[in-house]
Amino acid sequence: MTLSLSPQSFKLDFDAESSVATITLNRPDRLNALTFEIYKELGETFRSLDREDAVRAIVITGAGRAFCSGGDVEDIIGALFERDFQGLLDFTELTCELIAAMRACRKPIVAALNGTVAGAGAVIATASDIRIASDKAKIAFLFTKVGLSGADMGVAWLLPKLIGFGRATELLMTGDFVAPEEALRIGLYNRVVSVEAVLAEARGFAAKLAKGPAFGLRMTKELLNREADMDLTTALRTEAEAQAVCMQHPDFREAYEAFTQKREARFR
Numbered sequence: 001m002t003l004s005l006s007p008q009s010f011k012l013d014f015d016a017e018s019s020v021a022t023i024t025l026n027r028p029d030r031l032n033a034l035t036f037e038i039y040k041e042l043g044e045t046f047r048s049l050d051r052e053d054a055v056r057a058i059v060i061t062g063a064g065r066a067f068c069s070g071g072d073v074e075d076i077i078g079a080l081f082e083r084d085f086q087g088l089l090d091f092t093e094l095t096c097e098l099i100a101a102m103r104a105c106r107k108p109i110v111a112a113l114n115g116t117v118a119g120a121g122a123v124i125a126t127a128s129d130i131r132i133a134s135d136k137a138k139i140a141f142l143f144t145k146v147g148l149s150g151a152d153m154g155v156a157w158l159l160p161k162l163i164g165f166g167r168a169t170e171l172l173m174t175g176d177f178v179a180p181e182e183a184l185r186i187g188l189y190n191r192v193v194s195v196e197a198v199l200a201e202a203r204g205f206a207a208k209l210a211k212g213p214a215f216g217l218r219m220t221k222e223l224l225n226r227e228a229d230m231d232l233t234t235a236l237r238t239e240a241e242a243q244a245v246c247m248q249h250p251d252f253r254e255a256y257e258a259f260t261q262k263r264e265a266r267f268r
Contacts, residue, residue, distance in 0.1 A: 003055070005048050009038045011063075012045065018207035019056035021049055028064025033072035034120055036079075039094050042124075046101040046109075056210035058105070059202050060128065061112035062121075070119020070142060077146075092152075095120060099154045102127045103225055106218040108209040112202030113137040114195060118177075123153040126162065129221065131188065132202040134195035138177045139188065145175040161228060163187050213251040213267045 003014050003021065011024040023045065025032035049055050062068055071077060080088060102109060102124070111128035117139040125131050125139065133139075141159070144150045150172030159168040163186045171178065183189040193201050209217060219242050227235045246252060251267050258265035 003049075003052060005045060005052075007041050007045055009035065009041050014055065015203075016054065018203070019054060019210040020203055020206045021052070021055045021058050022203065023058065023060040025060075025062040025068055028062075028066070030072060031066035031069035031116060032062040032064070032121070033069045033075070035072050035075045036091070036094070039098055043094075043098040043101040046098070046105045049107060050101075050105040055107055056214055057108045057110065057206035059110050059112055059199075059206050060124065061199055061202065062114055064115070065136070066116040066118075066121075067111070067113045067137060068118070068121025068124060069116060070121050095153050099123060099127045099158075103221075106214075106221065108206065108217055108221070110202045110206045110209070112199045113139070113189070114198050118142050120153060123155045123158070126155055126158045126188075127153075130190050130202075130205060132191045132193065132198060132205060133180050133183065133189045134198040135180050135192055136195050137180050137183075137189075137192075137198075139180075139183055140175055140177040141172050142175045144173060150175065157228075159188075211267070213249075213255070213265075215249050215251055215268075216246055219246055 003012065005012055011026050013022045013024070014020075015022070023042070025038070027033060046058075049058055080091065083091070108130065109128040110130045110132060111125045113125055113131060113133035115134065115136050117125050117133075117137055119140075119142045122139050122141050141150060141155060143152045150156070156168070156172060159172065162168075167186055178188070180189065180192045184192045191201065223239060223242055227238065230238065254267060255265045
């Protein structure tokens with residue numbers, strides 16, 4: 001089967017057997033730099049994939065030797081100097097809408113970081129649920145290097161939750177590149193593999209999640225988002241209620257019956 005989506009500014013593939021959709025940023029000559037249109041279309045695509053019942057997991061990657069080098073200097077940065085404050089705010093809100101769409105998407109998102117990850121590309125990677133990187137995928141939050149705040153597109157909320165407040169402060173204030181091995185050590189990357197293996201590894205991981213209980217995974221992502229600002233008492237109550245809801249879902253009985261029948265669970 002094919003999806004009803006047909007983005008114009010990047011590639012979108014769907015593997016019906018694994019139920020995994022793959023987004024490929026496809027401007028290798030520009031290191032997959034983002035344009036106004038790509039920001040808009042990526043946000044629309046994540047919102048649409050969230051509603052596609054056939055899709056159970058998503059991979060995002062880049063063509064060529066970079067994952068994403070951030071905003072295109074020629075297509076975006078130059079144009080921003082011609083805008084007034086409201087025009088600038090319209091753009092920054094557009095970039096934030098992409099991250100909001102990724103975090104609101106109920107399907108697991110696996111970033112296959114095939115090469116350089118910089119600027120907005122680093123935030124897209126951070127907003128993904130899992131990051132599988134190649135041994136060529138150095139990463140940097142470059143914003144202070146160009147005179148901007150290191151807090152951009154929600155990264156000052158996202159990054160400390162991955163690597164801790166102190167390390168996040170250092171990366172966002174310096175804008176320096178971090179080698180893949182160090183990114184793995186501090187918890188920014190989940191895995192590092194060879195550049196030849198990164199996409200297959202990411203798709204395999206996404207396929208594994210796609211076979212899991214979609215409702216339970218959706219609930220897990222929702223609570224990870226919601227509990228970030230809760231006190232412990234509220235979090236405990238929220239998780240108790242969420243788990244009781246999950247226990248009423250058919251997937252819970254299916255997991256039990258599969259265990260007792262010594263077979264693999266077949267989640268809806």
